[in-house]
Amino acid sequence: MVKTNKLNVFNDPIYGFIGTPNELIFKLIGHPYFQRLRRISQMGMSYLVYPGAHHTRFHHALGSMHLMDKAIQILKLKGVTISEEEETGLLCAILLHDIGHGPFSHALEGFVVKDLNHESLSLRFMEELNTEFNGQLDIAIAIFEGDYPKPFMNQLVSSQLDMDRMDYLKRDSFYAGVTEGNINSERLISMLNVTNGNLVVEEKGIYAVEKFLMARRFMYWQVYLHKTGLVAEQILVRIMQRARKILSEGNQLEGSPSLLFFLKKNGNAAFDKEVLSVFAQLDDVDILGAVKSWRSHPDFVLSKMCEMLLDRKLLHIKIKKRPVDSQKMEKKLEEIAQMYDLSEEDAANFVFQGEISNKAYSEEQQAINILKKNGKITDVLKESDQLSLKALSTTVIKYYSCYPKEAV
Template identity: 45%
Template sequence: MKTIPTTRKIINDPVYGFITIDHPLILAVVSHPYYQRLRNIHQMAFAHLVYPGAMHSRLHHSLGAYHLMGIALNELKSKGIDISPEEELGAKLAILLHDCGHGPFSHALEKELIPGVHHEQLSLLIMEKLNEEFKGQLTTAIAIFTDQYPKKFLHQLVSGQLDVDRMDYLNRDSFFTGVAEGVIGYDRILKMLTVHEGQLMVEEKAIFSIEKFLISRRLMYWQVYLHKTVVSAEMTLVHALRRAQELIAGGIVVKAATDALDFFLQNRQASVNIKQHLDLFCRLDDHDVMASIKNWCNHQDPVLAALSRLIVNRQLLKIRFTPDPTAITTLDALRKETATQLGITEQEAAYFVFTGEARNTTYNPKDERIHILFKDGQVKDISAVDNALINYGSSLSYGEIKKQYVCYPGTLKITPQ
């Protein structure tokens, strides 16, 4: 069994001031190597290529979400909601570990390194492994995380349309990018939280704060998370790894900079038995990938080398958002010129000229809804309140936007229209 330290810790956080860790089990989990690896995984992947301040990590975010969870639970308890010390500890551990299953560059590489395994599945495997090490002390946390705990509002605080995860990442990402549109009234929203019939709700006085929260999230997605340069950089990284895997499959030697990353590149079936390789996965972080990309800048394969140099030198592919998919004839012309320019085949040119789709929805009523509790006991969805900013009617009412994009080398004479 792991030795549990008893020292109380106060962490200085630039967003909230001070974050207190005052339970020995939480301190032990935070001190564990599985958690500490989050220091080396960027919260916002390549957003720092556009917003240089966005260098904060998954560890920063998880500590911030933990802090907001503590405030939310205290607020609910002050309103007479029954939350036991064990449930409070469980909810704090669940949010603290909710992102521990993220791999290098988080969502950008989620489907590439460990295909078919979502980061939440990996988070659960890690939590189960920690539960074994700590002799069952994370059992309640796991039940809350997986929505198996009877008090559903505890899971809703961890994962829902109005969870403390989203509140922290909007607040934190706005702070570190300097994008003011992401600022939300998180303190007022937390003050207005309540529980009605076992479900997490918000008092009617917070309607405008909730609408501002939803709009801020929409703006942050299109201004930051799905910024065209960020999309270009992340997709170039994806294509570099795909090229490395293609070369390996063809018998060409491609070595990663670390044993951990090399194992997953060379063994594409490892994801089938990822539980057996959990320790190795937990040795992966952004450094493994970037060190490999730097090495591959001089690889004998011109495609892998060129893709790697684009990332390292920040000489990224041009990207254009379009309302409609790019015509096949245009793609063929772009790939033909790219092949000539780089001295590669047109098939290989597809690594430099490709299309995709970016999408975001401001509020999806098919997901867990945001319920407003009125003084007279009525409960309404946020989209059904009087004069709602987000209302029923069509997909556009919920801010659903899809944008097609095409990436291509900026040195081409031909450009997509």
């Protein structure tokens, strides 16, 4: 089992005490790149709906590492060969899997750095840390990229039943104060095994897998895609777009050096070591500080949106099963343009529409395989009564429309 110096322990509200398994893990947690995660919200703007949802990516990374440690010990007890170096690689890979998230996590994904998702940025951070730690992250990076010769190791980090999902469902539901995501992660982990190099779930764990998939579906509709959080994040994105436009026209804006760097670069900066070091200085504090200062900016569109976000006087939002009538939206656009004395282009910051989707289980991705008592391996969809109609593997699309309450 993991040997832990009693001084190097984190008290987690979900799992209790989480230890640092070795000196490398301890140093990684103490690194400025990782400490930055204390200032990155796990659930974006969801705290505007669920007041307790102020936990961070730092919490989640430690929780995921804790579950990975549990999974490793279970698999080793079942005879799966995992060397000490591989164990460290697995723990490092899951610890750093989200280190590339930008401010407010998914809310501004791809905006600060265009065409680079958080997984790609996490890899950049890991490569830089690997250089700093003299190649000690070689195995972790290979596992993270899916290049390691034991597929189950990557599946523990990134699959449809990985330690990442097991932690964030349980953690996010706890902090949000909802029960839908409260999965039995211990039961799931105890049912894991490895066959032909791939991760499987023993047959008696199928009901725990069903609950896990249902929890993921409910959490997306009820929490992650809640209409209030959705419209708040859309406003935040439009605030950043407006700020970028103002800067591109030669005007000045207040803001931290790291935020202004990426706004002026228009998201197209070549991501070298220098740019990585600037990104490592960027977090939620930069965004909130800028939004507070821009609230008094002479540009009406920018100041109005900042006011909406800070005072939680958000746009009205409707979510329906069918696309919104474009003529109705055009009429609302004209109405708001006249009401605020704006061009239709500027009024479009307050009147817009889009779509959201939810798919709890994807047949195209690595399947969740069930190991039957007779030794055969089948997909969870074929074995589950509850999933026999493949309801959870069908993509459900809904459509939203947003506009000021004055136009209701």
